[in-house]
Amino acid sequence: xxxxxxxxLAPAERAVGLIGSDLTEKSxxxxxxxxxxxxxxxxxxxxxxxxxxxxxxxxxxxxxxxxIRLIDLTTLEGADTPxxxxxxxxxxxNPDPSDPSTPRVAAVCVYxxxxxxxxxxxxxxxxxxxxxxxxxxxxxxAFPSGRASLHVKLADTADAVANGADEIDMVIDRGAFLxxxxxxxxxxxxxxxxxxxxxxxxxxxxxxxxxxxxxxxYDNVRRASWxxxxxxxxxxxxSTGKVAPAATxxxxxLMLEVVRDWHRLTGERIGVKPAGGIRSSKDAIKYxxxxxxxxxxxxxxxxxxRFGASxxxxxxxxxxxxxxxxxxxxxxxVTID
Amino acid sequence: MGCEMTRLAVPxxxxxxIGGKFPRSExxxxxxxxxxxxxxLANASLASRKDARDAVVAARAALGGWSGATGYNRGQxxxxxxxxxxxxxxxxxxxxxxxxxxxxxxxTSQVDIAIDAWVWxxxxxxxxxxxxxxxxxxxxxxxxxxxxxPTGVVAIVAPQQGNSLLGLVSVIAPAILTGNTxxxxxxxxxxxxxxxxxxxxxxxxxxxxxxxxLTGSPAEIAPWLAGHADVNALDLAGAQSLDWVDLQVxxxxxxxxxxxxxxxxxxxxxxxxxxxxxxxTVWHTKSLL
Numbered sequence: 001x002x003x004x005x006x007x008x009l010a011p012a013e014r015a016v017g018l019i020g021s022d023l024t025e026k027s028x029x030x031x032x033x034x035x036x037x038x039x040x041x042x043x044x045x046x047x048x049x050x051x052x053x054x055x056x057x058x059x060x061x062x063x064x065x066x067x068i069r070l071i072d073l074t075t076l077e078g079a080d081t082p083x084x085x086x087x088x089x090x091x092x093x094n095p096d097p098s099d100p101s102t103p104r105v106a107a108v109c110v111y112x113x114x115x116x117x118x119x120x121x122x123x124x125x126x127x128x129x130x131x132x133x134x135x136x137x138x139x140x141x142a143f144p145s146g147r148a149s150l151h152v153k154l155a156d157t158a159d160a161v162a163n164g165a166d167e168i169d170m171v172i173d174r175g176a177f178l179x180x181x182x183x184x185x186x187x188x189x190x191x192x193x194x195x196x197x198x199x200x201x202x203x204x205x206x207x208x209x210x211x212x213x214x215x216x217x218y219d220n221v222r223r224a225s226w227x228x229x230x231x232x233x234x235x236x237x238x239s240t241g242k243v244a245p246a247a248t249x250x251x252x253x254l255m256l257e258v259v260r261d262w263h264r265l266t267g268e269r270i271g272v273k274p275a276g277g278i279r280s281s282k283d284a285i286k287y288x289x290x291x292x293x294x295x296x297x298x299x300x301x302x303x304x305x306r307f308g309a310s311x312x313x314x315x316x317x318x319x320x321x322x323x324x325x326x327x328x329x330x331x332x333x334v335t336i337d
Numbered sequence: 338m339g340c341e342m343t344r345l346a347v348p349x350x351x352x353x354x355i356g357g358k359f360p361r362s363e364x365x366x367x368x369x370x371x372x373x374x375x376x377x378l379a380n381a382s383l384a385s386r387k388d389a390r391d392a393v394v395a396a397r398a399a400l401g402g403w404s405g406a407t408g409y410n411r412g413q414x415x416x417x418x419x420x421x422x423x424x425x426x427x428x429x430x431x432x433x434x435x436x437x438x439x440x441x442x443x444x445t446s447q448v449d450i451a452i453d454a455w456v457w458x459x460x461x462x463x464x465x466x467x468x469x470x471x472x473x474x475x476x477x478x479x480x481x482x483x484x485x486x487p488t489g490v491v492a493i494v495a496p497q498q499g500n501s502l503l504g505l506v507s508v509i510a511p512a513i514l515t516g517n518t519x520x521x522x523x524x525x526x527x528x529x530x531x532x533x534x535x536x537x538x539x540x541x542x543x544x545x546x547x548x549x550x551l552t553g554s555p556a557e558i559a560p561w562l563a564g565h566a567d568v569n570a571l572d573l574a575g576a577q578s579l580d581w582v583d584l585q586v587x588x589x590x591x592x593x594x595x596x597x598x599x600x601x602x603x604x605x606x607x608x609x610x611x612x613x614x615x616x617x618t619v620w621h622t623k624s625l626l
Contacts, residue, residue: 321566327587328390330567331397 015186015230018265025183032182032227038218038254047250050293051286057323060285064320065103067284068095069129071313072137072273072306074109075337076144076241082117085110089121091335092134096317098333099324105313106302107135107167111143112160119164126164129302137167137207141192144211144240146171150188157195160204167205168196169237172224174214182227189231207273207306208233212251213243221251225258235271241308246276249286256294263295272299275308281319284312310337351381351528353388353552354535356395357545363387368553370528373438381528384553386561389520392549393567396490396518399546404487404516412462415514418541419455425537426452429502429530436527437499451503454605458510461610465515469611473618480621485614487516488594489569492562494522494555496575496602501527504602505534508574511609513547520549520568522559524575528552555579563587570594570613574603 016023019031055063073092075084088108096102106129108118118136119126127133138160142148148156157168170192176184189208196204208228212221228236236255239246252274259270272295278284284307291299299305314334321329351370352359361367364385370378382388403411422429426448433444466484473481491512496504501524512519523531535550551558556579563571563584571588573581577598588595596612603609 327564327590328393328561328566330393330565333566 014232014266018230023183023186025181028182028186028227029180032223035219035222035226038222040218040250043218043254044250047248047253047290050253050290051249053286053289055285055289060319061323063285063288064281064316064323066288066300067281067307067316068105068313068320069103070300070302070305070307071105071316072107072109072275072308073105073313074241074275074308074310076109076111076139080111080114082114085114085117086121087335088337089118089134091313091337093122093125095313096320096334099320102317102320104129104132104134106306107137109137109139109167109169109308112138112140112156112163112165114138115160115163115165128166135166136164137169138163138165139169139171139209139240141170141188143169143171143209144242146173146211147175150191153188154191154195157192161196161198165204167207167235168192169207169209171209171211171240172228174211177215177220177224177227182223185224186227186231189228189233193232205234206232207235207237207271209237209240209275210255211240211243212238212248213245218250218254221254222258225255226262229258229262229270233270235273235306237273237275237306237308239274239276239308241276244277247274247278247308249283249290252287253290253294256291256299259299260295269299269304271304271306273306273308278307278309279311279315281312281316284309284316349379351379351532351552353382353384353392354532354539354548354550355388355392355546356398356549357539359535359539360388362553363391366553370436370526372435378435379529381532381552384522384551384558386558388551388553389558389561390565392520392551393490393492393562393565395546395549396520397567399544400487400489400516400518402544403513403518403547406516408463408466408514411514411516412459414542415459415462415510416456418537418543419452419459421537421541422448422452422455422534425533428533432529432533433502433527436501436529439499447500447503451506454503455506455510457605458514458610461607462514465607465610468607469614469616475620478623480623481618482621483616483618485515485611486617488613488615489517490567491517491519491570491572491613492522492559492565492568493519493572494559494574494576494579495524495531496599497524497526497555497578498575498601499527500602502530502534504575505531507602507605507609508572509548511605512572512613513543515610515614517570517613518547518549520551520562522555522562522575523550523552525552525554559584560587563593564590566591568593570596572596572613573598 140157141153210224318329362382366383367380368383429448430444470484475481564587
């Protein structure tokens, strides 16, 4: 495994410093497989315990607004059209036309070829979610399977970045990971990170999708999270949403623990994005609690935590309308996506 | 036998009926059901607004399948319910006697009338469209057809005084036969027959969520259903003692169809069937020769 190419220097140096020896397939394997095993029962109990908190009235109102601000509003269908992307963007900019106080979502997440339409539809609202603007995230690297040559994956990524994507959601090569080729996965993430480089020298944010539903064990999730962070990912993301099970609370808790440990070790903050299967406000609030209790409240920020979701937004809007009007709302009062 | 065994009776838990399942109230509350003479009969679930909300979600989810079935099919399902009611006749008679304190003859008569009413309504399922719909005469080469379609999710306050089974049957059957799904608040004082009716529905062929039965206080739950934006109609049959004008006002905010309170159990009628339907009129060109 060669990491001497200039492109990989930063993450490689970081990894070398942490592992304490040269980066080879063997040293990487020793490091990842030397991570302590996950106590699965304890993890699930902890997650279940975090899901029992009662969040009501004003806390709930704040939680709902926070959820909206953290959503990557997503459409990843083979049948996506420019028109559908435009309507998605319209919803992202103005989620609830009956209540202008509704915050905007963090980003819209689309396939790479739809990025130009999203950028065009956003217009002046395109930008950093911390400033109340909306980012464009694109899935790349042969999403969702990741089964393509590195050359194709890099071209896919560079294309999306050139079209104006602010964030790239890449998938790792699960086959290589499960076969134990950690070095290959590492190299690919490093290469994709480099492909995220814009002409002006800045980088698009890189979210690394682990597809935890295909990793089979919590130990693997911990290793993959660690590997993705070592290789320079800005975010670790649970799933593509195309594989069941997608995001679960225990898996997200585990990834948050990795992120927390990394922060303690290096001072660097990595983001987490659960995606797929989070459809109700009630579930999303459990995730907020888990984030605040595990990584800390400063993680409840669009730069450090996101929900990958499409139908979640409607449910949050219904709950929000209920809090505002005092009456239960219904699906006739939000858009059909 | 030397010793006589005394057998402990197994009292029944009376629960709610939501989405084809029998949950306890989300709130965990129960209330005591007493006979007319004040003797304890059973604990029933005291439904909360969240149970009502869950019931509306279940009713909405069931609407597509139920309203999409043919009238003939719905009629068969309803008739099947009548068959099962007949099989549980004795149980209903006992529950009516226990909760309403009426004579056995009166209770039997009520149960028989209720079953007959159900059969009467079942027969209408594949016929009401022909009576309430029409082919309209128009001066052009068009067919112009008006047909009644179900209104949607109907929230019902069942009759509260006496007639604990007949009252319930008289409001549920006409609403569901056209393809509506319902959330019913049963008689607060006499909910036993309602829960047993739910058991009949659960073992019949009616899909879960088509009928949802809540036990508890109409005064507490009805305002939430009246204001609920995902409820399409409100039947106030048993709401005489509530502030029902207020409920109508709240219901008007979301353009619900509303039926006013009636005294006693509403008699079987075509008006009740058509009350919760919407007339759809379509034009279609006649084929050109």
